[in-house]
Amino acid sequence: MVSDADYQAAVEALGRARSVALTTHVKPDADALGSAAALRRWLQGAGKTVDVIVPTPAPGKYAFLESGGPVKVAGRDVDLSAAEPPDLVVIVDTATWQQLDGMQPLVAESGAPVLVIDHHRTVDPLADMVLVDTDAAATVVIVHRLLVEAGVPIDRATAGYLFAGLVGDTDWFRLPNVSPETFRLAASLVEAGANPTEIHAHLHLGDSVAKLHLWGRALETLHPALGDRATVMHLTRAMFRETGADVGDTENLINQCMRVRGTRVGLMLVETEGDEVRVSLRCTPGLNVLEVAEQFGGGGHIRAAGARLTGPLDQVEARVLAAVDEALADAEKSEKP
Amino acid sequence: MVSDADYQAAVEALGRARSVALTTHVKPDADALGSAAALRRWLQGAGKTVDVIVPTPAPGKYAFLESGGPVKVAGRDVDLSAAEPPDLVVIVDTATWQQLDGMQPLVAESGAPVLVIDHHRTVDPLADMVLVDTDAAATVVIVHRLLVEAGVPIDRATAGYLFAGLVGDTDWFRLPNVSPETFRLAASLVEAGANPTEIHAHLHLGDSVAKLHLWGRALETLHPALGDRATVMHLTRAMFRETGADVGDTENLINQCMRVRGTRVGLMLVETEGDEVRVSLRCTPGLNVLEVAEQFGGGGHIRAAGARLTGPLDQVEARVLAAVDEALADAEKSEKP
Structure with a gap:
């Protein structure tokens, strides 16, 4: 169970940082990239410097989740051992070393404090602060609540990022992790401007x-x-x-x-x-x-x-x-x- | 726009009838059969005699929508021109002669009053009373509101019937007819016991x-x-x-x-x-x-x-x-x- 105090602590940690590095797991998916995109949009809007860095490249169909800026690939676009450490490292959608692959220099060696936002069961001791809710159908559910706790309005772009993560991790509302809460969140995201038909086209209608x-x-x-x-x-x-x-x-x-x-x-x-x-x-x-x-x-x-x-x-x-x-x-x- | 008075008039017509025949369009789909099943459950529970009669057979994957009783096929299971006329004929999910195929003896010739419940644009002059809302993503949306207006509690079975119609007509929440209201209804149906994973299995996991x-x-x-x-x-x-x-x-x-x-x-x-x-x-x-x-x-x-x-x-x-x-x-x- 995650308390309001946990959310407030995470909001404060994010509020204090002036530069934030956001990362996620290998083979990043819609929930990972949607969570990162929503957080980046909030933090950039608050005047912070934000980098999104992933351990392995994301498939091209997720390009619509990069509208807030490029998603950098560790080792290819950025040399993590030479980079200036950020004030805060945020890891979304995983909390295990294995899934973080080559992110070690940023997560373990940069000296920056680490916040994990995740919904998976396995949590390695790699963070200074964890916001893990295993009842959440997707990490975007936790990110959404974080934005609400922080008083950040959910605009059209953010709603789209969160909706993409929600449909990605629920196999478009078909998996057993779907609850009334999942549909209530979907309703509010569509109300805020998320377009299911467009997001479906991005995710599923781009095959060769x-x-x-x-x-x-x-x-x-x-x-x-x-x-x-x-x-x-x-x-x-x-x-x-x-x-x-x-x-x-x-x-x-x-x-x-x-x-x-x-x-x-x-x-x-x-x-x-x-x-x-x-x-x-x-x-x-x-x-x-x-x-x-x-x-x-x-x-x-x-x-x-x-x-x-x-x-x-x-x-x-x-x-x-x-x-x-x-x-x-x-x-x-x-x-x- | 459909008014509360329209719903009340339909509730009263259904309340007055002691025997009701429910029918729908050729090649009945999840919205047609789910609407009929939900109405049958309510009306049977209220002690009425209810027959569901379709112009052409439904595919086997929809068998789970028949748990309230058999879906009869006109001409095969029932001779419409010889049957005792019901107090009320209810047509769901269509209002056109073409889609009703061989239902003519029941709809036009039995002398029974006809109520249409539908969300399509084309409405032939075949009914005594119409409850048509072209803004509804599915006919089950209208049936749901009818049940609410009638004060009928949505039980687990009814929630499943309505959910099946909703996902059938929205291509599982992917078509442009999906709105915040669609997701809010889905939330309340899952809360009432509809199981998306089970319904998905019925509709999509029975191929040869x-x-x-x-x-x-x-x-x-x-x-x-x-x-x-x-x-x-x-x-x-x-x-x-x-x-x-x-x-x-x-x-x-x-x-x-x-x-x-x-x-x-x-x-x-x-x-x-x-x-x-x-x-x-x-x-x-x-x-x-x-x-x-x-x-x-x-x-x-x-x-x-x-x-x-x-x-x-x-x-x-x-x-x-x-x-x-x-x-x-x-x-x-x-x-x-």
């Missing part, structure tokens, strides 16, 4: 023909397994070569497996370099694919995990399916008392 | 492998036209035969064309019987594909229209693209003053 050809090829490989409880999809090196698509184009593709009636587990197998196969796993509630991924040295979340194996696609599929079969058997045992 | 194989084949045919302003997709008879999918599996497939960056018009061409090709058209705001469809004897809406032509796929594509090219030229003329 090559990507859609790759999705077509992948859908054709879709096949049921384990008595229709699992659905499997293959992506071969030839498909990437022949369509001209790249590995980034497989983002969210695994969700297509979950569309099949009765599917409890989705598996996407992607050939990468050498004889390596990247396996992504998804499952419906009540199952745990993280345990499956961990058996192969992988990781992730309970319902969305992955691992890297070696061998031909079919053999990798058989090995992972055997593990999935066991996970299904375990779950079904506890489902039938 | 055959359908996804068809989508894969269709995506592979996707190609840009008219200098990347249009994106075209083909479905041949062979694809249906080889995948085992049917024409119903092409629902919403055309939206995949609109995912391509810069696309203003999407065209889907489907081979049907003989040498007939069904052409579906979609476009971004500012264009009018209804005018294109009408040139070939088709119809629909400004941004979503269709027509049936004869000839080989490639020739049909060329003919329709020529008309789309003109529509684009007209639009671009008015866009550049």
Whole structure:
């Protein structure tokens, strides 16, 4: 539970700083970049110097979240070990070293105090002050409340940034983290000028023909397994070569497996370099694919995990399916008392 | 503008009737069936006899909207010309004869008074009382207000029916008809027990492998036209035969064309019987594909229209693209003053 006092303390820390560096996790997403953009807009408006620095580049579809200024990439656009330390470092949407990758010089070595604003469960001891609410559907929910506590009016641009983060982390109001509060926030953001149709176009209507050809090829490989409880999809090196698509184009593709009636587990197998196969796993509630991924040295979340194996696609599929079969058997045992 | 008095008059008409027949348009969708289900639940709870009768069958994915009783199909499950007339006929989500198809014996000939509850612009003179609000994002928005005006508590089941209609007609909160009011209603429905994740599973996670194989084949045919302003997709008879999918599996497939960056018009061409090709058209705001469809004897809406032509796929594509090219030229003329 996060108290009003926690919010006030964060507002005061931000108010004191004259220069702020905002950062977030590797592969920044809409919630990470939307949170940073909203904070930057507030702080720049208050006359502060603000830098947004990310550990790895953001996909081009998020460019609309950069209207307050460039998002710099650590090591490429800025040398963190040589940079002048800011008065305050703010980390949004993560609190773990692993997710911060090359941000170490800024976060741990610059001597600047660190404020974390996040909604994830894992919190490494890397901050001087944390504003972590694991009940929040997205980090933008916390940023929104911070702005309200600070008495900052939510203008049209800020509303758009926050709305983008909210739809990004709720899969457009479809995930179990959606609550009445989520919809109330959406209402107030649309009232303040956020445009759902425009934001949808930015996030979802900018694909290449090559990507859609790759999705077509992948859908054709879709096949049921384990008595229709699992659905499997293959992506071969030839498909990437022949369509001209790249590995980034497989983002969210695994969700297509979950569309099949009765599917409890989705598996996407992607050939990468050498004889390596990247396996992504998804499952419906009540199952745990993280345990499956961990058996192969992988990781992730309970319902969305992955691992890297070696061998031909079919053999990798058989090995992972055997593990999935066991996970299904375990779950079904506890489902039938 | 719909006044409180209009709502009160509808509440009174419903209150007076002891037997009510609820009907809706051909190819009933989530808004039509969700509106009918919510009204049935209220009226049955008030001790009335209620029948839901539709002109054509509803897809199986909507079965969760039938928990209050069966949805009968006119002509199949019930002979309308022989049936005892109800005290009141209620038509939801349409007010046009064309959309009511074989409901004529009930609506025009049974002698029962007719109440229309709808949010579409076209209203044929077929009702004794109309409750039409063209500002409502969905008919369920009007049904919800009717329940509130009648003092009916929104229970968990009713909230689910209304939520399904709301997401059905807003493409899950992504269309331009979404307003702060839409999100406020969603908040109150989730508070009353509607479960977005479950409803999403009912509506979108029940596909067959055959359908996804068809989508894969269709995506592979996707190609840009008219200098990347249009994106075209083909479905041949062979694809249906080889995948085992049917024409119903092409629902919403055309939206995949609109995912391509810069696309203003999407065209889907489907081979049907003989040498007939069904052409579906979609476009971004500012264009009018209804005018294109009408040139070939088709119809629909400004941004979503269709027509049936004869000839080989490639020739049909060329003919329709020529008309789309003109529509684009007209639009671009008015866009550049």
